[in-house]
Amino acid sequence: MNKMNSGKLKQADLLTDLTEEIVDVAEAHHWKFHVFNSAFPDNTFSKETVYDKLYGINFTPQNCETISIVFLSNGKMVCPARIHFFASSENSEEQSYIYSNSVKTQYAGIQTHQVIILFFRYLSNKYFDDFELSDESGYWETNDEEKMKKQFQIYNRLTDDFALAFETLPAKEGEDIFTYLERLMKNVNDLQ
Template identity: 40%
Template sequence: MIEEMTDISLANQWKFHVFEEAFPSEAFTLDSYNDSIYGICFNPPNCDVVCLTFLSNGKMCAFYNLESSKISINELDDNYLSVKTQFAGPEIHKQLITIFDYINKKYFENFDLTDEGNYWETKNDQLLKDTFKKYTNLINGFDSLLDNIPIGENETIEAYLIRIAEINNKKNDTNEG
């Protein structure tokens, strides 16, 4: 898997880093793990780093979630990997889903993926583009509100955000009515 992801990273001119390449033994024990990280991370443009990294017990874990001995094996049970692709665009998102689909079929026994773009489930290009457009519009709209509505002198951040949301809701109600 590391060799294939290295080839993909090189072909796309993505930065990447290879950690340890071979597990210490073929027999995994879920009770413990050593301090080494195994696998690869790569970085498509305008995207979070994608970590296909594992502990010595075979459990997938983003290397940046580990604080050496501070994390217990029980805390890793709820661990997940997250890759934000909003600013990378639908084509990079689609490419990553294709990569995840490939490595899931070839290398993983138990791999769950939640895709907010719904491309993983549907392979629908138009739905993916529409979802990206919707989230881009939301981000741009919120950014515009922040630019145009200053925080009050004694206003808490919570009160400010509630006030912005109320203004936005009134604006949306006016546009719909």
């Protein structure tokens, strides 16, 4: 399931506690993590938007993409990779990409996805303002475990069907990649 999140830290002096809590959870689950700076200078946010120094932490649950809880000096949550691509852009829409994160948790499984959502629910209440998260499984929005499980089943079946189609339907001679992929997707849709 993909998740998109954005927001800001409630207060600059909360960063150290936030980072320590995430490290504790990451260590308990044997997740890799990387701490950037764990305190803002003088425990205050900067009024300027500066992209060259990051605050917070990344962590990576097993079989999951890396999750960033990383902030700029102004306290706004950002995606470190998107800073690299869009910080110098003069296009305001492209610059806005910096302030959202996307994470695929599908391959980590239902239990890990649920732990991550519950963890974000806890963190958002304690540490974040203007926090938004969109969860394709619907668990963040509804807290409905059955709905989450059904959505995981749908995505897993779709992935399995696409893999099967890819393995059993080779490209035809002279068929370009787009035509081939369209044929694969039609086959997958026919299986549904």
